[in-house]
Amino acid sequence: MLIANKQTVRVQRGGRIEVFVPELPEGASAEVTVKEATATTEKKRSLVNSIGQGKGAFSSADEVDSFIRAERDQWR
DSSP: OOOOOOOOOOOOGGGOOOOOOTTSOTTOOOOOOOOOOOOTTSOOOOGGGGTTTSTTOOSSHHHHHHHHHHHHHHHO
């Protein structure tokens, strides 16, 4: 049986981290991955606000239409 357990812990002096999982039997092997938590004060952006911001992205439907027309004209 696979037991998944996610915990938020405080790093103690000397980088020590303690994880408590009473469901696991004593002597069992377990895999632990440690990832530093990100600050919760980060402002989250909506994906809608990202439209047209990436390289090669279009900011409007008119820009898309113009690009497609220009591509079609090259094929003729």
